[in-house]
Amino acid sequence: MPSQRAVVLDEWGGELAVETVDRPEPAPGEVRVDVRACGVNRTIENAVQGGLSDDPGLTPRIPGHEFAGVVDAVGDGVDPDRVGEHVLAYFYLTCNECDACRRGDTNQCTDFGGWFGVNRDGAYAETAVLPAENALPLPDGASFAAGAVAADGVATPIHVCDRADVRDDDTVLVIGGAGRIGYHLAQVAGLRGAHVLAADVTDDRLAHAETAGEHVTAVDARGDNFAEALVAATPHGDGPTVVVDTVGDLDTLYDAWDALAMGGRVVSLTTHHDRAFDAPMKAYVVKEAAFIGSRYATRDEVVRAARLVADGRVDADAGESLSLDEVPDYHRRLRAGETSGTGVLVP
Numbered sequence: 001m002p003s004q005r006a007v008v009l010d011e012w013g014g015e016l017a018v019e020t021v022d023r024p025e026p027a028p029g030e031v032r033v034d035v036r037a038c039g040v041n042r043t044i045e046n047a048v049q050g051g052l053s054d055d056p057g058l059t060p061r062i063p064g065h066e067f068a069g070v071v072d073a074v075g076d077g078v079d080p081d082r083v084g085e086h087v088l089a090y091f092y093l094t095c096n097e098c099d100a101c102r103r104g105d106t107n108q109c110t111d112f113g114g115w116f117g118v119n120r121d122g123a124y125a126e127t128a129v130l131p132a133e134n135a136l137p138l139p140d141g142a143s144f145a146a147g148a149v150a151a152d153g154v155a156t157p158i159h160v161c162d163r164a165d166v167r168d169d170d171t172v173l174v175i176g177g178a179g180r181i182g183y184h185l186a187q188v189a190g191l192r193g194a195h196v197l198a199a200d201v202t203d204d205r206l207a208h209a210e211t212a213g214e215h216v217t218a219v220d221a222r223g224d225n226f227a228e229a230l231v232a233a234t235p236h237g238d239g240p241t242v243v244v245d246t247v248g249d250l251d252t253l254y255d256a257w258d259a260l261a262m263g264g265r266v267v268s269l270t271t272h273h274d275r276a277f278d279a280p281m282k283a284y285v286v287k288e289a290a291f292i293g294s295r296y297a298t299r300d301e302v303v304r305a306a307r308l309v310a311d312g313r314v315d316a317d318a319g320e321s322l323s324l325d326e327v328p329d330y331h332r333r334l335r336a337g338e339t340s341g342t343g344v345l346v347p
């Protein structure tokens with residue numbers, strides 16, 4: 001049986017180690033992809049810690065979901081012409097038969113099969129096998145690293161902007177503006193003509209956040225007067241019309257809520273089990289405010305993300321390149337807060 005090298009997790013919350021494992025074969029309806037780039041980031045660290053599933057029956061497991069590569073084999077029932085196709089991966093394992101899937105809201109699948117890299121082996125490996133419908137087209141002109149970022153880091157912001165209906169007269173506050181999602185969200189909101197306030201907490205991160213475009217103004221979230229600073233930084237002095245929280249810090253979120261403009265929308269992306277946002281019902285009515293949850297992206301939005309990075313309208317920030325051997329230590333540094341949180345495995 002042919003073998004390959006992969007990064008394997010022994011148990012949720014346990015250790016990652018590089019091992020030699022059997023190379024997977026695609027089952028009917030599946031494709032095997034020669035992995036050329038896979039994001040290494042906090043979403044995967046959260047999965048490694050058991051934040052998506054802590055079912056011991058799912059380990060040992062090869063993590064990694066945000067990836068791009070070249071189809072190198074197909075299972076029965078899949079068009080053999082797909083061999084050689086450049087693809088990027090859709091993160092969710094969906095049923096494709098429920099009403100949500102059939103209307104295109106694949107992120108709302110009601111017979112959800114879990115996550116690629118959690119419920120089945122992922123792409124911290126030389127090759128990865130996934131359902132054929134999860135391997136989406138990566139256009140010529142996109143690097144594999146950019147395609148890997150597009151699969152989640154750009155697709156998720158597209159979904160957020162659709163959820164909040166971001167338009168040209170909006171001022172979008174991004175809490176966590178230098179992060180992987182925040183940095184690309186600033187760019188996607190800019191494509192819709194919006195002004196962006198990028199809030200973050202270190203000088204380095206604030207400087208990085210502003211490199212997302214001319215339309216971006218960094219706002220220091222560390223000060224005592226964050227809410228006032230936000231209002232002052234909006235072009236008409238009436239506060240942000242859209243707030244996108246990628247962090248989940250409640251003090252920061254309450255300040256943003258206080259600064260929110262009339263008709264404002266707050267979008268939450270975080271999944272902390274133990275934190276709740278509490279505001280009086282009257283406050284929603286008086287401001288005609290909305291609090292909106294946003295969950296990953298649809299398959300269609302991943303295809304759109306791939307096109308945006310391919311034609312250069314979004315500059316994908318893939319971060320530092322890592323070998324398979326460097327991935328376990330990078331996760332240790334992620335856990336310790338010693339990295340920017342953005343790396344890309346090039347196996």
Ligand SMILES: [Zn+2]
Pocket residue numbers: 094095096097098099100101102108109110111112
């Ligand atoms: Zn479904």
